[in-house]
Amino acid sequence: MRNRIREQRTQRGLSQAELAAALGVSRQTVISIESGRYLPSLPLAFTIARFFDLTVDKMFDPDDEEAGA
Amino acid sequence: MMTFIPPRVRKPAIYALAGALFAAAWLVRGGNLWWVSIFALVGTTVGVVRMYMLGGEDTDEGARAGSRSDERQQLISLRSRALACNLTAIASFIGLTAAIAVNAIWWWPFLVTLLITGYGYLFGLGNYGVAEEGTPDNADPERQTRSPISS
Numbered sequence: 001m002r003n004r005i006r007e008q009r010t011q012r013g014l015s016q017a018e019l020a021a022a023l024g025v026s027r028q029t030v031i032s033i034e035s036g037r038y039l040p041s042l043p044l045a046f047t048i049a050r051f052f053d054l055t056v057d058k059m060f061d062p063d064d065e066e067a068g069a
Numbered sequence: 070m071m072t073f074i075p076p077r078v079r080k081p082a083i084y085a086l087a088g089a090l091f092a093a094a095w096l097v098r099g100g101n102l103w104w105v106s107i108f109a110l111v112g113t114t115v116g117v118v119r120m121y122m123l124g125g126e127d128t129d130e131g132a133r134a135g136s137r138s139d140e141r142q143q144l145i146s147l148r149s150r151a152l153a154c155n156l157t158a159i160a161s162f163i164g165l166t167a168a169i170a171v172n173a174i175w176w177w178p179f180l181v182t183l184l185i186t187g188y189g190y191l192f193g194l195g196n197y198g199v200a201e202e203g204t205p206d207n208a209d210p211e212r213q214t215r216s217p218i219s220s
Binding site for chain 2: 032041
């Protein structure tokens with residue numbers, strides 16, 4: 001699952017720690033989500049999408065592999 | 070009760086309580102080994118201080134020690150505990166089998182541990198959702214009550 005968190009975060013000039021504080025999670029979790037190593041829960045996915053004024057499906061995209069499956 | 074204790078102090082407090090009980094057990098036992106309780110208290114104090122300091126660090130371990138884990142850290146903790154439980158069950162089974170094979174009298178602690186892990190698992194299944202499956206929403210209630218041979 002790919003996501004646009006890093007792109008959106010850097011566009012807004014936020015650090016990972018600032019985003020983590022805004023979302024109420026740890027900096028390590030933001031790093032894990034950005035790198036795709038951790039898939040957030042649905043409530044957290046909505047929180048992330050709302051924070052960036054995007055919808056969840058705009059924020060998170062399935063991989064090419066998964067989309068083709 | 071735990072909500073009255075500041076999050077960062079919760080884990081160290083539990084650790085301190087466990088250590089104090091362990092030290093008290095050695096003291097109550099008495100005999101020549103009563104001094105083990107002093108070592109237990111010193112070890113507990115060192116552990117409590119270390120855990121409290123760890124709770125202030127900006128790491129996954131720090132978040133866990135400071136009782137401020139987010140969902141990913143809780144998931145990691147849950148998986149780790151599940152792994153520990155699996156290993157405990159496997160070790161208990163091996164111990165029980167070995168104790169039976171050599172006709173030892175120390176077979177029952179393995180059985181108790183195995184039963185606790187087994188019943189704990191069943192309790193978890195019952196407690197966390199298996200009993201809430203219910204009927205499918207497209208089920209026809211009339212079809213369920215009607216006899217299959219009546220037309």
